[in-house]
Every structure is written in structure tokens, then in C-alpha cells.
Amino acid sequence: MQALLDQLDALLANNSIFTLQTLSFYGDGLVTTVQLVFMSLIIGLILAIPLAIGRSSKNGLIKWPIFLYTYVFRGTPLLVQLYLIYYGVVFVEGIQESWLWPVVKDPFVPALVAFTLNTAAYTTEIFRGAIKATPKGEIEAARAYGMSPALTLRRIVLPSAFRRALPAYGNEVIFMLHASAIASVVTLMDLTGAARFVYARFYAPFDAFLFVAAIYLCLTFSILYLFRFLEKRLLAHLQPMT
Amino acid sequence: MKKLLTLSLLGLAVAATSAQARDDDQIRIAVDVPYEPMEFRTPDGELTGFDIDLGNAMCAEMKVECEWVVQGWDGIIPGLMARKYDAIMSSMTINDRRRDKVLFSEPYFTPPSAWFAPSTSDLDDATEDSLDGMTIGVQRGTLQDNYVTDMYGNVADVNRYSTADDMVLDMESERLDIVFLDYPVGQSTLLESENRDYKVVGEMLTEPKKYFGDGFGMGFRKRDQDLADKFNQALKTLKDNGTYDDIEARYFDKP
Amino acid sequence: MLDLQGYGPRLLEGAGVTLSLAVLSLVLSVVLGLVTASAKMSRSVIAHRLATLYTTLIRGVPDLVLMLLLFFGGQIGVNALTDWLDDATGVDIFININEFIAGVVTIGLIFGAYMGETFRGAFMAVDHGQIEAGKAYGMNDRLVFWRIRFPQMMRHALPGLSNNWMVLLKTTALVSVIGLADMVRIASEASKATREPFTFMLVVAVVYLLIASVSELAFARLQKRYSIGYGEMD
Numbered sequence: 001m002q003a004l005l006d007q008l009d010a011l012l013a014n015n016s017i018f019t020l021q022t023l024s025f026y027g028d029g030l031v032t033t034v035q036l037v038f039m040s041l042i043i044g045l046i047l048a049i050p051l052a053i054g055r056s057s058k059n060g061l062i063k064w065p066i067f068l069y070t071y072v073f074r075g076t077p078l079l080v081q082l083y084l085i086y087y088g089v090v091f092v093e094g095i096q097e098s099w100l101w102p103v104v105k106d107p108f109v110p111a112l113v114a115f116t117l118n119t120a121a122y123t124t125e126i127f128r129g130a131i132k133a134t135p136k137g138e139i140e141a142a143r144a145y146g147m148s149p150a151l152t153l154r155r156i157v158l159p160s161a162f163r164r165a166l167p168a169y170g171n172e173v174i175f176m177l178h179a180s181a182i183a184s185v186v187t188l189m190d191l192t193g194a195a196r197f198v199y200a201r202f203y204a205p206f207d208a209f210l211f212v213a214a215i216y217l218c219l220t221f222s223i224l225y226l227f228r229f230l231e232k233r234l235l236a237h238l239q240p241m242t
Numbered sequence: 243m244k245k246l247l248t249l250s251l252l253g254l255a256v257a258a259t260s261a262q263a264r265d266d267d268q269i270r271i272a273v274d275v276p277y278e279p280m281e282f283r284t285p286d287g288e289l290t291g292f293d294i295d296l297g298n299a300m301c302a303e304m305k306v307e308c309e310w311v312v313q314g315w316d317g318i319i320p321g322l323m324a325r326k327y328d329a330i331m332s333s334m335t336i337n338d339r340r341r342d343k344v345l346f347s348e349p350y351f352t353p354p355s356a357w358f359a360p361s362t363s364d365l366d367d368a369t370e371d372s373l374d375g376m377t378i379g380v381q382r383g384t385l386q387d388n389y390v391t392d393m394y395g396n397v398a399d400v401n402r403y404s405t406a407d408d409m410v411l412d413m414e415s416e417r418l419d420i421v422f423l424d425y426p427v428g429q430s431t432l433l434e435s436e437n438r439d440y441k442v443v444g445e446m447l448t449e450p451k452k453y454f455g456d457g458f459g460m461g462f463r464k465r466d467q468d469l470a471d472k473f474n475q476a477l478k479t480l481k482d483n484g485t486y487d488d489i490e491a492r493y494f495d496k497p
Numbered sequence: 498m499l500d501l502q503g504y505g506p507r508l509l510e511g512a513g514v515t516l517s518l519a520v521l522s523l524v525l526s527v528v529l530g531l532v533t534a535s536a537k538m539s540r541s542v543i544a545h546r547l548a549t550l551y552t553t554l555i556r557g558v559p560d561l562v563l564m565l566l567l568f569f570g571g572q573i574g575v576n577a578l579t580d581w582l583d584d585a586t587g588v589d590i591f592i593n594i595n596e597f598i599a600g601v602v603t604i605g606l607i608f609g610a611y612m613g614e615t616f617r618g619a620f621m622a623v624d625h626g627q628i629e630a631g632k633a634y635g636m637n638d639r640l641v642f643w644r645i646r647f648p649q650m651m652r653h654a655l656p657g658l659s660n661n662w663m664v665l666l667k668t669t670a671l672v673s674v675i676g677l678a679d680m681v682r683i684a685s686e687a688s689k690a691t692r693e694p695f696t697f698m699l700v701v702a703v704v705y706l707l708i709a710s711v712s713e714l715a716f717a718r719l720q721k722r723y724s725i726g727y728g729e730m731d
Contacts, residue, residue: 075663075709076702077670083685084702087694090415105417107401174556181559185674187401187412192562197402200316200383203323203343205569209562217557276686285503285690314676317569324572404674407689414692437692 018207022198029194030215032108036190037180040112041173044119051120052127053153066124073121079182081118086110086186107186115183119176126168130161163234170227174220181216191215268307269469270327271297271460274315276407279430279493280333292426292493296350297331297460299485300476314404316383319343322461328469330461333424335385337455345464348474349457354446355386356425358413358432361439365420368444373398379409379421386422389453406431414438426494504687504697511680512704518600518679519669519708523662525605530612537617548613555610561671567603568596568675600672608665615657620646622653652723659716663709680704 055066073081089095089104103109134157142152184193191212199208273293276282281291289310301308311327322330323343336346357368365372374397380387382402390400401418403409410431412418421428425446432440448454462470480486501508536548555563623646631641673682684697691697 072702072706075706077667077681077705079670079673080681080684080698080702080705083681083688084694084698087411087415087688088698090417091694096416101416107417178559178561181561182671182674184561185404187403187408189402192559192565193402195562196316196565197382199565199569201388203319205320205566205573209566209570213558213562213566216559216562217554220557283686287507312676317676320569320573324576326572407686411689411692 018211022194022201025189025194025197026191026212026215029189029191029212032183032188032193033177033180033190034219036108036112036115036183036188037173037177040115040119040180041176043112043116044123047116047120048123048127049158051124052131055124055128056131070121070124073118074125078114078118078179079185082111082114082182082186085114107183107188111183111186111188115176115180118179119172122172122175123169126165126172127161129168130165131157133164134160166227166231166234170223170231173223173227177216177219177223268309269301269329270309270311271329271331272311272313272318272321272327273297273330273332274318274405275312276405277333277424277427278406279426280424292351292489293331293333295489295492296480296486299480299489300473303476303479304472315381316404319461322463325463328462328466329473333427333458334461335455336457336459337385338452339388340455340461344461345466345470346459346461347470348477349459350477352448352457353425354448355389355422355454356428356446357420357422357443358428358440359420359443360413360416361441363419363441363443365443368420370394370397373420375399376419377401377417379403379412379418381406381409381423385453385455386424389447390422392453410435413440430493501696501700502687502691502693504683504691507678507683508680508687508697508700511678511683514597514677515669515679515681515704516708518597518604518672518677519662519666521601522604522608522669523665525601526608526612526661526665527658529605529609530616533609533613534616534620537613538620552610552613555607560604560607560668561674563607564600564603564671564675567606568599571599571602596672596675596677600669600675600677604665604668604672607668608661611661611664612658615654615661616650619650619652619654619657623649648723652720655716655720655723659713659720662712662716666708666712667705 051066051069054062055070057063086107089110095101095104138156138160139152142156147155180190181192183190184196187193189197195208195212199205202208273281273289275289275291277291279291281289281293283289289312294310297308297310313321313326313332315332318330318332318334319340321327330344333351334340336349340346357365359365365376370393373394377399378390378394379401380390380403382404387400387402390398394400401409401412403412406423406427409418409421409423413421413432414435414437420443421432423432425442428440428442433442460470460473477486533548533551536544537552539545627645627649628641631645636644669679670681673679673685676682680701684701688694688697
């Protein structure tokens, strides 16, 4: 314990690691991480809605390709997907000369694509489960009102499925935040990338990684409370009466 | 409290593969691969390269058994301090920042650092102006990383890689405009590459000493002065009897 | 056809590393999970708080960051402890943590937290009347645990367990970042050396899918076994 206190003292007195330079690395890293996670979640969500509807379809030609996609992306490590996209894209014939190159040259875009495809696969399955769990009575009631299948989907099935999917989706958001740490392996300077830089420069694993762990912890809790709040608001009708 | 500590220690001892008394018969040397031609693997996984051959020759000269331990670069000094191995021989440049943590042998090799770019590149000099807006590749935690981060971190994008291999691949795919490397490594991975043509940009650098230090040395823990002395002696013998030159000829073209 | 350019045997070795790493960390995480679940359900406030702290911290930080911290910091921490022991008692031991063990411990520690939550929920789901019935039959606490609580808990825990295993399996890929020669590491070395990322990474992806599919089948069978007596109810 005394050793720990001494170390803390030394850290504060002679702070050679957390200088303005390294703190700005952590700051930029925070921005990169939040951008990457937020953008991939939004795009993934937009992709997942039609995919989930298709995945619940009775038409095999629609259903099975989507199943294959979610099966592969959920069954393999995100790291492997990231490697494939980051290194794979440069082997597309003539890519370096095309207009796309300035876009995919930067590690941010391949990472974004990998993360988006990954989260879209998980989100599709979450929504599919929620759609499947729609009470039959709700659909029958909509039919009885003379709604078309499309209208039923839009007005009845999807809104109630979204609410039911909320807790699972909250987990997915946290999962993505944590998964984004691997962006540092393709040279992106996200939060973890900043920590690895500081570690390699100062040979100080505890300082570098504990600091970044604390930032992630704060982010995780913010997401957690946001979703708790949303659940309270949107799922109020499912709460037990008191 | 004491009991708890003893218990958890016991648990750790069981968890770890080897709880052993420190012994001196076998010397474990850490190396980070690939870093061609200094140290790299053949496809079947065997270690080879200048450092490996020279290290083995020194161990043979000292009549001790040496074991190579492969360790990622960014953990190589902490690993030494943590006694995962007894020495580092991995193209590590001797400089003051590292002297704080590590006891160095005499330098056994002294290469400069150099900038490499595709031969089609417009770059013919590495200055703050010419590197403005460029993407520079370096290996994370190397002296080249420190130099580039401090000198050009504000004007250029710096991509940091875990291994030199990753960097070369991104150079080939044109993700990087220019890389900063130990010259022999750039020479064998880029200049002699069959895939593309590369050139050296600007001057090779050995100054300022604050960054570029005094050549490659073996690293030891501070209290292992005896071990360092033994290796220094062996190096001297190998230089005198010509073995050193033989090994050098194996990996480098004499300019 | 598939040409692995001499990397085949090493890839196979890597697959072995991945699999043994996954299985060993699963075992560790199940043990830790059971301990955590009991701590959370115990009446001791300290045990409860410690377990909550453990699960909260672990689940709040990315796996990779924990791995880097434990892997790079772990040995320094252990050494500080052995040095202290040397000073205090004169016992001079050196504990070398190799990468594989570090990987197992890290992944086990991470998933122990998730398993803890799974087991806690499952223990709570066991009908209390069953436990009382067991006691009425004159079973002691241990017998009640092994004959009634554990088997029934497993029925409720299996879906969560299976889910955790799938995530754990994929998490093993992260050890390649800290330098352990699992199949992802070897595939990435091979693809850089040969400039053929698709060949090796796709092989690795297929192996992961294969392991996942086989374990899915195995879990389905287990689920059947532990659901005996519940018939078509679920």
C-alpha cells in the first residue's frame, strides 16, 4: 500500500508522462473513437432495418443470403474482418488510380466499413428477434382495422419491435465501443492507439493503459445511463404497475 | 492479510508455467521479428538474420547456451526489466532515453536512419515544407518514431506500425508517402523489393544524438554488468578473428 | 486450388493454440463465474461489493485494453510482489508469465465477469420450492447444491453460457496483437510475407466458423440433456 502511495506521489510530483503532448494524443484519440463508433452504429442501424425485415421474410431468396451474411460476420472475429478489408482493398485491380483511393487510403474508412458491416449483422439479428416476438394479437388487430401488410409493418410491428430491441441494442452499442479498440492495429490513433503510443514511448504500461481504461469506463457508463433512461421512457408500458 | 497474500501468491505460482530459481546457465535473448535483414523468419518459422547469427556466434564464443525469445517491439524493454529474458539483441539503438532503463553493450553495428519513398515520388528532400500533409510511416516506439513525432508530428500524418512488415505493405499499397527506417532494413525490404522501385530521399541521418544515439547495442538489466562485459569480450574476439566480417558479408552489400 | 505456400503446418499449430487458449480460458472463466455468482448472492457485504466491482470494471473496459494492461503490466506487478517477498522473507523466486498463460488468465478474467452474471441469473431462476423440497427430504446443503441447484441452474445458464463461449472464441483473436502465435497472428504474418491477405485470412475465417458451428451443435445437445423432464415445455 505504501509503495502504491509513493508511486502516486512520484507520479504527481514528477509528471513526465502526462504532458501536453500526450494528453493531446489522448484527446484526439477520444474524438476518433467516438466518431468511429458513432458513425458505424448509425450506418449499421440504417442497414439493419431492411435486412431484419428481409431476414424475417418467407422468401428463401431474400432470407438465406441475409442469414449467410449475419452468420459469417457474427461467427468470425472482427479483427479478421478488419484485416481482410484493410489489406484486401488494396488488391482490388486499379484501385490506386481510381477516385475511391483517397477515401480508402486512410485507415479510418476501412475500419469504418468493417465496424459497420459487423454491427449491422448483430443489429439485424437483434431486430429479427424483436420482430419475431411481436404478439400475434397486435398484427391481427391491425388486419381487422384493414391495414395493408406494409402499413402494419410500419405502424405496428416496427415501432413495437424497436422498443423490445432496446435493451439488447444498448449492449450492442457498448460492445461496439469496446470492439473499436482494435482500430489501433491498422494505425488509427484512437484511444487505445494513443495509449499504445504513450506506452511504447515511456515504457509505462500502468500509466498509459489505466488512464485509457478510465476513459472507456466513463464512456461505457454514459451509454449505460442513456439507455436506462430511454428504456424508462419508451418501455414504461411494460413496467410492473406499482 | 498475510495469509491471503500467501494464498494468492501460491495461486500465481501454479498459474505461471515456470516458477524457477534464477539461473545463469542459459541466457535468454529477446528479439523482435521481422526486421529484415537484421532479424526475420524463414517461412518454416526459423529465426535468421544478422543479429541472430552474431548473437549465436557470441554465445558459442562464450560457451553458453542461448535461447531466442520473440517479443514485440513495444514491450521489449519492459520485458527485460520484468526478467522475461536476460538481454535484448534486436537492432536497438543506444541512446540516452534508453540508457535510463537499460545497460548497453558496446555498439556492435552502426547504421544511419534514412527516408524511403517510391521512386516515382516528387519528394527529393525531407523538410518541414516538403513533408507538409504527407503520410509518414514509422515503427511504434522506435527512435524514428520519436524523431518524426517531435519534428514533423504537427505538419504530417504519422502512421505507427507494430512491425516493419506492416509498414512495408502499406508503403507498397501507396497508403504511405514516405517511411523513416534504419537504412539496412529499408535497403533489404524496399530498395531490393521486386514489387516496386524505391529511392532514398534526402540525407541519411545520424544526428542529433538525442534521437539517433550511438549505434546498435545489446541491452541488459542495470545490475547485470558481468553479463554485458562477457558479451563485449566475445564481440571483440569475433571482430579480431574475422567471424564478424563473415557474418556482415552474409547480410549486407559492402558499399 | 488453395495454396498455403508452406505456411500450412504453422497455421494448423496456430489453430491448436487458438483452440486450447479458448478452452482453457473457458474453464477458468466458468470457475471465476461460479465464484462471482456465489459472492454476489452471499450475505457478506464485502464479498458482494468486491464481486460487483470486479464485474463492473471488467465489463466497462475493452478486452484489448485489459489484455495490454495485464500482459505488459502483469509481469511487472508480479515481480514487484516477488521482490517484496524477497526483501521481507528472503525467499527468492521468479515467476515467469509466458504469453500463453497471460492470454488464458486475461481472457478467463474478462469472461469470468460475464459468466458471473449468467450464473447469478440462472441460480436465481431455480424454483425455491425445489430447494425446500430437497431440504425436506433431509438433504444437506451440499447435496442440495449438487443434486438440485446445480443441474437446474445449468439448464437456465446454458443459453448464456453458449453465447459467452461464442464471444470468447472470437476474443482469442486479440492475443495476436500482443504477440501470441495464434492462427490470426500466423495468417497475418503469412499474408504480409506473401502479399496474399485473402488466402490466409479466409482460411482462418472458415476455421472460426467451423468451430462456432460445431460448438453450436454441442450446446444444442447439452441443452437437450439438461432439459430432461421439461418435455416440450420449452
